[in-house]
Amino acid sequence: MTSLFIPREPHLARLARFGLIGAVSTLIYAGLSWTLTTYGHAEAVKASLIAYTVSGIFSYLAQRRFTFRSSTGHSRAAPRFIVVTVLGVVIATLAPLLLTDRLHQSPLLAIAITCGLVPLANYLALDRLVFRPAPEAAGIDAAGLWRLATIAMFGLGAIMSAMRRTDVDVAWLLTLGEKMLDGQRAYVDFFEANPPMSILLYLPAVVLGRATPIPAEAWVNILTLTAIAASLVLCGRILAKAVPDRARLWALAATAAFVLTVLPTGVFTQREHIAVVAMLPFLVLTLARSEGETPSWLVAALAGLGCGVAMAIKPHFALAAGPPALIAALRRRSLKPIFATEIWAASAVVFAYAFLLLTAFKPFLAFMPAIREAYLPARRPLVQLLICPPIPIFLLLVLLTIDAGRRHLRSAWIPVGLMAAAAGGLASCLIQGKGWPYQAYPMLAFAALALAAAVVLGWRDAAASRLPPLVRISLIGSCAALSMGWSNVKGDYHQLNAPVAALVPHPRLLSISADIALGHPLTRELHGHWVGSVCSQWMTAGVLAQARAGHLSLARRTRLRQFVGLDRRILVNDILRGRPDIILVSVGGFDWGAWARADPALAAALAPYRPVRTVDGVAIWARS
Template sequence: MIAILLTALLVQIPVVLNADVGWLLTVNEKILDGRKFGVDLFESNPPLSVYMYMPAAMLGRMTGIAPEFIVIVLVIAEISGALFVIDRAAAAAKLGARERSLSTWSFAFLLAILPGTIFGQREHIAVIALTPFVAITALRWRGLDPGRVAILAGVGAGLAMSIKPFFALVAGLPIILSALRQRSFRPLFTPEAWTAAIVVISYGAVVVAVFPAYLSTYAPMVAEAYLPIRRELSALLPIPIAVIGASLGFLRLSGPQNLKMGSAAIPWLAASVGGAASFLLQGKGWPYTAFALCLFAITAPLLQVGTKTLRAPVVIGGLATVVAIGLYLSSPAPGFPPLQARVQAYVKHPRLLTITDHIGLGHPLVRQIDGVWVGSSCAQLLAAGAMLRENSSQPSEGERARLDSIIEFERQQLLADVRNGRPNVILVDTSLLSSFPFDWLAWANSDPELRMELSRYREVEDVGRVRIFVDQSNSER
């Protein structure tokens, strides 16, 4: 187990953390500088998704160590904690040493190695926290008692659902299936289920009390303009069908009993189906949103066949499937050309701003070039969603007015960022949601005040879909 975790640590150190982690570390550094979340810093996800990276930002300032490295270490520590809870529950249930070892090695690999480039992402952290809860549900499915450590699993599940409410499907489907199987409500009221519910309710109360501005101002705009952005169902379905189909296939090959209702694999399959439902409901199609689906789909046959002797073709096919899933999870998003050297050729350590709907244009680029982010959000994502809704549907007059106000809100935030942040480099995208050609500069210039502010900048280069603008008063080439 230690070897697997150390391998993950060594693999992740030279890997550039993904755009979301880079942005959220930057947000927390801004908060430490005195900015207020939901007032002058905006993020589409709930507050816990932001503040969960605060320990890394604070430790980075206290020690001088790069926060990116601290994130890796803290996630490895979280994985170790999850493995400890799973093993203690297995020991309380009196499982054999071989089964416990297989479980520990399997989850060490699946939680630390399989994520690849999504390591440290919100979904990755949430699934780590959620896995002990599913493991304890699987023990109860077998009629075993996981002991008092189940309460810790409940805390993890509550935090996972607080990070993203969609994870309630992953945690809930296995226990609902247990209730149906037993024809009893008892599986719904276990100590871990009560603990998870208390954590979620407590978190909701904290959000209402501490972040009223986020709830009253920004969250409604997110619901109006961001959540409806989704891909067609026909484009989303192939992933769940392929992954769950492969899981069922390997369970069938390893033994017909693995697909019976009483099989120990059923809770893991149910969690995977919950992950599939979460993936489809979010509708974005980003690989990291399928992590729960993939991890629990692999777990279902892996824990069943690990103690058996299998034919070589089955083993090779299983390994190939796991590798394919890992490559899918780490597949790059529609991206941008390399910009580090090009930006630094004009300004060293720039004050950077972007005009785009894509978080990946400015992050983690600003950290890679040791620049200063001067924006109040990662991108103009809400404006993009509002414009897409206006052009692709027929909103009512009231809906159109709300969408127009969201677009204007984003434009005014951009104006404030340019005025107050005084960026010396602005990167302008030429694509809407990485799917349609779009003139973001013209969108910004439609506001007279913003056009006047942007007139100070001259375009020095265009690289692929990105136009680079530099403050004309900047003398450094």
């Protein structure tokens, strides 16, 4: 390690060049971000990600060539440059969060650290760790660097989870968990389009939120991060023999930490995200079995239990779990991988959940016709799904994986198996047909992990890729940025918080809308009380979507009208019994206020309410 401190050139000249490139990179980021938001009408998050990626690529190239005049290969310098950059972001984020917000120190201290120590540490890291010869030649512990990268990625993901708003679906499911703890009966006193596992998944966070001063929203993040750490540890145990090179093993851990904590962005803690975390050890285990590895009974059982939880969340995830198991059976030319311990453990969880449905959640089975008739058929056309951003991103990840692993495809059992799981994720996304960002996460996550495995397992093969290193790095960075941007596409009504709170500080709330995001997480952020039995008028919205698509028989239209009537009756009951202080009504596009007043009983229930303000297509009705 002493070679790290051998001077190569007077620092003053390099420091000046380093500062110049930093200033130019900042100008590129600011100018491109401003241009995209002002003239390209891009969302701020997307514009920032694109601008940061472009400025980061410029910074890397300029610092390598101009500042440090290094001949270090891109395959080694670029990943380390990314790690150093991420660490800088983590420190710059933690400084104000801990010193100013938590310890109540002067903001100047955090500013001094961010503007002084972070650039200096960044310079030293680039000089001594990034733009140098190979770790083996310089005496650098490559495994240690990747271990540090894993911690950095996990830390960055934890910070991001603490800073973002609670996801709309997660906020609603937490609310349902609270209703259950208050004694209300699922699918009797309140109604949800998803099976009970969606509610049960977040129930531990609700229980902990009531038992401790920490809110349920924070417990969801804590429990998810704990599950991610456990998943990574279990995967490491499984791969310890199959990947004896510690540097490669920690490189896989670092990329997995990025995919599980940073890449999800807006879908972090969503059901699909938790399912990927739970299923990953099972996938790795089945692929390790294809190489003849024999894990311990406990490791296999834990991996199988995680997969079972994922399939209980949504049966579609069997499409991701099945292909790797089949690959293992084909490679071993034996049926033993199909009947291994993890398969039995996963099956046990699924059967236990099915028994729970038949005994403790019989009302869900009675409510299934409404879900089957009104909710499930409301889907996007296949053509629209295929041109959604996640599909091109997925295809590009497939091509990059093939390019990275083409010279060792026969031995690339991890990339091939993970890409097979990603194909199952694609099938799941298309079957569900909603086109929502979180439904694409398993497909993108498994594909990204497959690409990472192909790159890491072949990183010493200089001819493994036909693409120039910079082109490959740019394409991979673009896939990551686009995936993160897509995951943030969702309804956001935070602008309603202030006007609603000004009317009633902790309101009893209800909405008349097709959009769940209208009332969630707004209700929880205002410490209000959701008096509704449903999150939105999803039954009516599904019927209207089917009517717009056309080709409905008279008998089917008659059946569907029953669910519109049910939606209205539920709404009338919620208004009369819950007596909301505020009702949020979508009036942009489809006028849900007119829809409500068209029904005599609903109009009578709404008689005491008057619109007091309209914000971005949402009318705020208050009780007079």
